Amino acid sequence: MIPLYYDLHLHSCLSPCGDDDMTPANIVGMAAVKGLDVIALTDHNSCKNCPAAMKHGEEYGVTVIPGMELTTSEEVHVVCLFPELKNAMDFDEYVYERILPIKNKKNIFGEQQIMDESDQVTEIEERLLISATSISFDEVFDLVNSYQGIAYPAHIDKSTTSLLSNLGFVPPDSSFTCAEITTYDHLHRIQKEHPYFLRCSMISCSDAHYLPDIHEPHYQLYVKSRKIPHILESLSRHPHT
Numbered sequence: 001m002i003p004l005y006y007d008l009h010l011h012s013c014l015s016p017c018g019d020d021d022m023t024p025a026n027i028v029g030m031a032a033v034k035g036l037d038v039i040a041l042t043d044h045n046s047c048k049n050c051p052a053a054m055k056h057g058e059e060y061g062v063t064v065i066p067g068m069e070l071t072t073s074e075e076v077h078v079v080c081l082f083p084e085l086k087n088a089m090d091f092d093e094y095v096y097e098r099i100l101p102i103k104n105k106k107n108i109f110g111e112q113q114i115m116d117e118s119d120q121v122t123e124i125e126e127r128l129l130i131s132a133t134s135i136s137f138d139e140v141f142d143l144v145n146s147y148q149g150i151a152y153p154a155h156i157d158k159s160t161t162s163l164l165s166n167l168g169f170v171p172p173d174s175s176f177t178c179a180e181i182t183t184y185d186h187l188h189r190i191q192k193e194h195p196y197f198l199r200c201s202m203i204s205c206s207d208a209h210y211l212p213d214i215h216e217p218h219y220q221l222y223v224k225s226r227k228i229p230h231i232l233e234s235l236s237r238h239p240h241t
Contacts, residue, residue, distance in 0.1 A: 157181050
């Protein structure tokens with residue numbers, strides 16, 4: 001097993017709350033400068049900036065996992081990661097048809113920019129991407145699995161848009177084996193209140209919307225190789241196996 005420094009929850013300028021400086025090239029370049037080995041681009045309800053980010057990952061020597069931060073019908077945020085770009089883009093197409101048809105208000109949320117490999121804007125997404133989808137929390141995990149991906153609840157210790165803030169409990173038929181926490185300072189309390197998380201691999205990611213907020217190389221995953229399927233396998237593994 002090899003250790004990899006990671007940050008698996010990053011937003012680009014495609015997310016309405018993402019800073020304009022969060023271009024695919026800037027994100028991957030900053031990750032390389034900081035010494036991260038693997039990152040995931042997880043814009044709100046979209047994977048459309050993943051192709052450019054993955055291309056820059058090849059140039060900078062950073063593994064870039066194509067992903068999405070899905071908003072469920074209950075407005076719970078779930079991180080979805082995929083082994084191949086095609087899986088991610090197919091999932092993107094499925095999700096787009098299930099986002100509430102609300103127009104983005106650029107003066108409030110900012111522009112939602114889709115970029116090419118040269119960091120040139122190719123399209124402005126007009127539909128508000130932070131809206132809820134019609135996909136429920138209960139169904140999202142099997143759905144993502146059908147696209148060969150993995151999914152896990154985002155920032156469970158956050159006071160909004162998280163599994164615990166919005167539902168208040170872990171559904172008894174849940175199957176996820178990984179969860180994201182903003183700070184490990186909250187881990188003991190959450191595992192005591194919700195023992196389900198004792199069975200999960202717990203990771204901490206930045207949820208960065210600005211370049212300086214991308215994590216420094218503090219946290220590691222232990223994986224068979226830098227290949228994306230092996231990284232996803234490490235996240236799916238029970239922490240005590």
